[in-house]
Amino acid sequence: MERRPFIAGNWKMYLTLGEAVQLAQAVAATSAACMDRDVMVAPSFTSLAAICAATQGSNLLVGAQNIAWESEGAFTGEISAPMLKDLGVEWAIVGHSERRHIFGENNAMVNRRLHGALNGSIQPILCVGETLADREAGNTFTVLENQVREGLAAVTGQQMARVTLAYEPVWAIGTGKTASKEQAQEVHAFLRQLLANLYEKNIAEAVRILYGGSVKPDNIDDLMAQPDIDGALVGGAALKAESFDRIARFT
Numbered sequence: 001m002e003r004r005p006f007i008a009g010n011w012k013m014y015l016t017l018g019e020a021v022q023l024a025q026a027v028a029a030t031s032a033a034c035m036d037r038d039v040m041v042a043p044s045f046t047s048l049a050a051i052c053a054a055t056q057g058s059n060l061l062v063g064a065q066n067i068a069w070e071s072e073g074a075f076t077g078e079i080s081a082p083m084l085k086d087l088g089v090e091w092a093i094v095g096h097s098e099r100r101h102i103f104g105e106n107n108a109m110v111n112r113r114l115h116g117a118l119n120g121s122i123q124p125i126l127c128v129g130e131t132l133a134d135r136e137a138g139n140t141f142t143v144l145e146n147q148v149r150e151g152l153a154a155v156t157g158q159q160m161a162r163v164t165l166a167y168e169p170v171w172a173i174g175t176g177k178t179a180s181k182e183q184a185q186e187v188h189a190f191l192r193q194l195l196a197n198l199y200e201k202n203i204a205e206a207v208r209i210l211y212g213g214s215v216k217p218d219n220i221d222d223l224m225a226q227p228d229i230d231g232a233l234v235g236g237a238a239l240k241a242e243s244f245d246r247i248a249r250f251t
């Protein structure tokens, strides 16, 4: 099963509007040169409209960093799928570790957000990952299994065609500590087997599983050479056109 590589930049709470549009234009040029893979940026909500307008007609994918579970209502501070679709946004990250650990989002909330995306025709990237304490206690696989089972609750096999998974070990995010390619591959293979148990083998084989956590120009090639690593979710190294360009052009 050939899975199309997927390189996504998560800009977190960085870049003002002008800076964001400028970087998005540079990344759009990168994506135009990388037709055999998907390239996405996830800027802050305040830059989404301008970036969609500035990169219209390019093959750059644009995603939000989170998404509401309802389409509208009294939900102060939330942004819904129809609002995102209206701008031309087609993707959303859900369950990023910073949402889970800094803002208290649990698996049930993440699952609701995932359904909010799917019901609103937005393609979700579901992030899962263990903390250092989980790993040291030998709980990596139980934690991941719970995050996947509860995060994907009531998601049908048909809907899984629109879901991307991202494995982001919390201890590797923004720390400069990347999981070794063997550690990452071991977890990706585990996640794919879990999907095969929850759905069917052919569905599991088609789902793209991205790795995230200190992905850099100098480790991307090794990571992408692993059979179950289909792409990367990049934080810090996505904020500079040059380093993200090198990552997107992995060989």
Ligand code: PGA
Binding pocket: 010, 168, 172, 173, 174, 175, 176, 212, 213, 214, 215, 233, 234, 235, 236, 237
């Ligand atoms: P990082 O962030 O590449 O800066 O470690 C990854 C992420 O949080 O998605």
